[in-house]
Amino acid sequence: MKNRFALIPAEIGQQPWTLLTYMFLHASIWHILFNMLTLYFFGTFAVALVGETAFLTTYFVGGIMGGLVFLLFSFIPLPYFQDTQYAAVVGASGAIYAWAGY
Numbered sequence: 001m002k003n004r005f006a007l008i009p010a011e012i013g014q015q016p017w018t019l020l021t022y023m024f025l026h027a028s029i030w031h032i033l034f035n036m037l038t039l040y041f042f043g044t045f046a047v048a049l050v051g052e053t054a055f056l057t058t059y060f061v062g063g064i065m066g067g068l069v070f071l072l073f074s075f076i077p078l079p080y081f082q083d084t085q086y087a088a089v090v091g092a093s094g095a096i097y098a099w100a101g102y
Contacts, residue, residue: 006088007067009074019071023063025090035092042099058102059095066094 004015007022026032047055067089074084 003088006090007070008086008088009071010085012071019064019067020060022067022090023060023092023095026092027090031091035096038096039092039099042096046099046102055099058098062098062102063092063095065098069094 005018005021005025007018008015012018026035043055046058050058070084070089073081074087075081
């Protein structure tokens with residue numbers, strides 16, 4: 001499942017849906033637990049402040065932008081970044097950091 005839904009820069013041309021689906025996969029139970037705990041504390045405050053529509057919009061746009069930034073960095077022609085072209089990215093951290101920044 002990870003190969004079909006995780007964001008892998010080298011395969012983005014064949015699997016463009018992964019720019020959205022990677023946000024819903026997590027590497028471990030601790031990964032999802034800490035992401036959801038952080039989202040709960042930011043989310044309850046944010047929904048009360050700006051409403052559900054703005055919250056969801058920021059969440060999805062932030063997650064997609066996080067994936068795009070990772071894609072951008074993975075194609076920088078430096079040895080460290082070129083290795084990331086084959087790394088699988090999962091998690092909602094990009095979307096949650098978007099909320100932290102908002």
